Amino acid sequence: MRVVDFLQQLRGLLQRLGDQQGPELAEAWQGVLRSLVARTSADASALLVVHGPGLRPVAIQGLPEGVAGRTFVLQEHPRLDAIAKAPGVCRFAADCKLPDPYDGLLDDGLTPVHDCLGVPLRDGGELIGMLTLDALTPGALADLDDEGLLAAAELLGTCLRLSQRLDSARLQLALNHAPESHCNQRLVGWRSAPMRKLMASVELVAATDMSVLVHGETGVGKERIAHALHHGSRRAGGPLVVVNCAALPASLIESTLFGHRRGAFSGAVSDHKGHFQMADGGTLVLDEVGELPLELQPKLLRVLQEGEIQPLGSDQLRHVDVRVVAVTNRDLAQEVIQGRFREDLYHRLSAFPLEVPPLRQRLDDVMLLAGHFLEQNRVRLGVGNLRLSDQARAALLAWHWPGNVRELESLLARASLLAMAEVDRLASPDARRRSLRIDTVHLGLKTPPLTRSAAHLDEQVSAQRGTAHDLLPLREATDEFQRDCISQALAMEQSWAGTARRLGMDPGNLHRLAKRLGLKA
Template sequence: MNEINQSLLLGIALDLASSLANDDRFDRLLTALRKAIPCDAVALLAYRPPLAVPLAIQGLSPDTKGRRFALAEHPRFQALADAGQPVRFPADSTLPDPYDGLLLADDSDLPIHACMGLPLYSDQQLLGFLTFDSLVPGIFDSISERTLAVVSALAAATLKAAMQLEHLEQQAQHNEQVMQELASEALGRDGSSLLGDSEPMVRLKQELALVAPSDFTVLVQGETGVGKELVARTLHAQSLRRQAPLVHLNCAALPEQLIESELFGHTKGAFTGADSARPGKFLLADGGTLFLDEVGELSPATQSKLLRALQSGEIQPVGQDQVRQVQVRVIAATNRDLKQEVAAGRFRADLYHRLSVYPIRVPPLRERGSDVLLLAGFFLENTRRKLGLAQLKLATATQTLLQGYDWPGNVRELEHCISRAALKAVREQGRQGFVTLTPEHCGLAAMAQTTPRPQAQVQASPVTDLRQAVDQYQRQLISQALAAQDHSWAGAARQLGMDRANLQRLAKRLGIRLEKRLG
């Protein structure tokens, strides 16, 4: 055979222009080539340094497709790469054939008699290989160089088109997942900004304006419910990366077995349940900002891997040998005192220093004075809109109550208090006209009598170990909330303005029994 049939050329060209899946495209290419070049086996392989990876095979045992041929270990592939043109290997070649014993037509496990390989190039870049094998010696000797050149060009064009489509699909998948992250983050927004005119809030806003335009890693510290996530969103919105995604990860919400995959991604089959490859949060945030909430909950093993990513900007998905470079600004948040965690050996000192390039403390609500009413007004309007009310307002006595309460759950507790009070008020007053929230609707008077103020506790007895004092105070608050909610963890979590899983994790650390009621 000296020339390829024109109808075969037309068929391959049409396949190139069609919207076939890559597997179908490759299979039809090999079928057409076997018609033009009689052989017992043909294979198309991609070159992914340093490996030749089979993409499609015909006439070879099925396991061939799962093999990976390192060029350094398979000299025939290396010879093809070095030659830069088609190579017919003589039947008595001393170079071992990678397909020996793999031809379906060969029952004797004897060495293959005829072998020919074509390196596939595009723009002087090696894309892969096309190999032909036959049990008939010398069957490829009569094929013209022009025919082989045409075959090489067609196969290279097919492979390049497939690689471009694969790249576009991966980019589309990446963009879709970024959009999902953005949508999820947008759904979490309530349209609020950093409300407050108190002196502590003015200082906070000044600090944010100072550090936001930089790429410094920021550690946001503060009690539960003070609005650390809102601070992170504000930092991102005022940064030079504001057009790029802000990706959020709650480090306390995932089991230890999944946190590394969430951070760095994983390949298909990397672990049980990994049915497809998935990029991690670092890759989704590439070019933008990654917000690591509850960073103090990370295990020592994960802390070590996070440190490497922060130091080098390199990530390594689970199950993958190659590393990837990313450009991510990290904002971390915690309600723990990481200095004490470092001193106690529960948090890496080097990671702490890497995270706290610019530490920011978010003031608790009890330090913000009249900001309580400012925030209450914001939540009142949101609640009014959600409930479809004409107006929702605070009684004068309720305003005094809100300003005099300590707010251990901070802004989140205030928001939940307004929501609960509004429902109670609507039940009593109906939906027509103005709905007024009274102190009885808020239910804070009883809590104020039973919940000790942090300042009072410190003054009552000298503190010799701050960590123990904080743990004891948290123990007391959780126990009181459980008692008030008939030992319902969900109810206690709502009262304390916490996620139930986080509350149970904290209770376990504090030695509070979890066997009571998991409601």
């Protein structure tokens, strides 16, 4: 690696990075890492940033896409922990017994003996990120100059500090602070165009006090958007109160929202603050707002218009400063037409409507989300690593996800458990300490994926009936489909780099897949 050429490339990328906005940062980071490893013999590399107690990749090369959705907790990954504590370049002996965080995630697999190094990225004395390089061949990284790596680390640290000053990074850090129990995805899963558009709107309206209506199908992650609106606003230091309107008994809804005085009704033995008063100075999230009874809706409208509440049993009005975010999976406009929701309240709540797209419209995010959920299951089950086979990845991308992100989370939890049980039954229990592979049999997706139209479905059924005797085994059919896709893309692009871009794949993964399919020597 020529240090001068390398640093010149990174300086140019540093300038470009400073001009990027929003999700384009991910593409800029990929460019930084691609330039860094271009002159090395690394088979897998990652650029990670500090995320809570661990690190999250912002760019990867030669690793499955789902790795970008994982968070690597330092105390659970001794190699990463050693790199974090190292004063400079940290090299591991080829036969080092410490488990590698990427072991088992590659189809080729990282052999027990391989080359590995890492460089910590620091801001002063504080760890802010890390660069890791792995090579399947021992000694392949020995010629890398430590001085050049440290110079690269210094410039990468500058890039990282710059990115943290961008407005979009501010929103991402706000999302990081959302409680895990309410926001399982956090930063994961908005690489797709529909989610980029949504998050741009979230960033725009978060800085205001406008009421927001977050709507979408069940399981798409509406609560995550509600949390993002709060943590990205000037109210982030104030309370965030979430109330599920559907879970409130009809007789107690008014008291729960607006509070009551002692003796206001039978059983009211003391004064009670309502949710509006609890959220004073912050944000109140009204989940399942479409379930509010009609008779209570005028009182909610009054609070939104006047900013005042009147607790039950009190003759005093109390001013509250609350930003309301309403969440629903119902079509409230249709509810208005049907007479089940007040039109004036609907318009007040939907001053800025946000629709969260269903997962079937954002398939580019599936692998990121899958990687995040697999890491959660890896920790919970105590296994070395969890990865998806090529066939399992294809099955996830072909599924229509009627239950959206929540269905994906539950599906992978079940599949992880089944994969672990299979290994325990067929092999030594120690086998799971290395890596578990989830295959299509563990996913159990048996019904055909959703097609674009009924006519398309009829055409598929007719074609399948006419060629039933020609059906191939699933593995062969999948390989044939992948072979055709790659061949067509290669014919159009005339280069493997262009083919990888057209197919949305990491170049290293594409080369390995093409080699396995017999398309590349």
